[in-house]
Amino acid sequence: MPELPEVETTLRGIEPHLRHQRITSVVVRQPRLRWPVTEALSRVKNSAIHSLHRRAKYLLIETDHGHLIIHLGMSGSLRISDPERPLRKHDHVEFKLSSGKVLRYHDPRRFGAVLLTDEPPEQHKLLSNLGPEPLSADFNGEHLFRASRQRKIAVKNLIMDGHIVVGVGNIYASEALYLAAVRPAKAAGRVTAKRYDEIAAAIKKVLGDAISMGGTTLRDFVNTDGEPGYFQQTLNVYGRKQQPCRQCGTAIKLKVIGQRSTFYCPRCQH
Template sequence: MPELPEVETTRRGLAPHLEGHRVRSARVRQHRLRWPVDKGFARRISGAKILRLERRAKYLLMHTDRGCAIWHLGMSGSLRLVGPECAAEKHDHIDWQLDSGLVLRYRDPRRFGALLWTGGEPAEHELLAHLGPEPLSGDFHGDYLFSASRGRRQAVKALIMDGRIVVGVGNIYASEALFLAGIRPDKAAGSISRARYLRLAEAIKEVLARAIEQGGTTLRDFIGGDGQPGYFAQQLNVYGRAGQPCPGCGRAIRDLILAQRNTFFCSRCQR
């Protein structure tokens, strides 16, 4: 599914083409997404001016002069810009016709994504109000992680994937960051030292920043906002590589299930 780097890639790809433009009209072909799209959404957004695009965790926030549209790409969703002559296909559920002549199109074969609306402060929306700090911000660091982990018996991978602790560290990047930090994903969060959390926080920042720089990870059918796929999948060290040699020591990468998610690690390099 699209994770933080893919959503940030989408934001960066779309922003130059959306900010400052108006939505001439909108069409919702399929209201039944993860949460039903408001029946009055097309009327509400038509004529609105898009002021800026932001990302919060894995949510894309499109601020307008009327309110804020909150997008979530779910498991298979994508936002892209197409020409008006581009006919909608089976899984193209939402179109925004822009004053530039382009169409912002939402495609979602599995329909696990969402389009919500708020006229208030987006940070106070029920989906966003209880989220932890952004992993690439100054509020996220090793001392913060160390403090948050005290007394916790849960696996460290589950800790860093908890959106109340830190947002946007999904399954792929959690596995990769733990490999770089040399920490087993199933190690009890409360048993890990401050020094190792300092390294883990830096590894999370490094992995996410590199993925954003390279356009996100191409898995399944994700397409970035500029229509180009991501390329970070070519540089994954452990994720999806069970049985293959570890790039650090050569031992076979192992996999296990943690919190119902596939997890990949090296039993020699990660302790």
């Protein structure tokens, strides 16, 4: 399940293979993704790729004929491949490149998206109301503190709200709150400024470490079937229900918050 570090790792993996390329054709095998992949996508045929960027978990590919906006949902991946390589089940969209390689979008659960927009991507409605990037200087404890006043939602839901800060998925939300020693269910409006400093720092650490890890284990994105080095970092709480806390030995608890599994140490986190 790609979280922000995996999306960043994907970007870094495919970027060298797409830079200075032209898209020579587009094949859509399964148009039913999060939003239908329409015929309009074929407009990128015969256009040059100028740049790749990431905003939140969206990959943005600038071409002569608009920006491709790609989201991996929770099971999506992008891979550079040789065209004669056999298709895998769920290889839904393919871009042929002037290099002779192809970029394949693969997504078993089809929660992802492949869109094309004429607008500057930051003005697209999916991107226009997003909060700051978690690793940017705009994101800090003060930002969280201000955004959380009068809010009754659980602090975990606050940090997972893309309007507040982008890129904090379910796994890293639990991990960051563990590092910050804050109970996930605590009302966001009742968390102090000081503790938001710790939460912001923990988010930066968890995501930053995961990106470094992705970078160091980055596989060749060409012709690999395996996933790149996702989740190699040691998780402290996520998925560790009933297992001992690494700091104090207390059994890790599982609690569903906002329909999502949430893990925490009842002794270390308050």
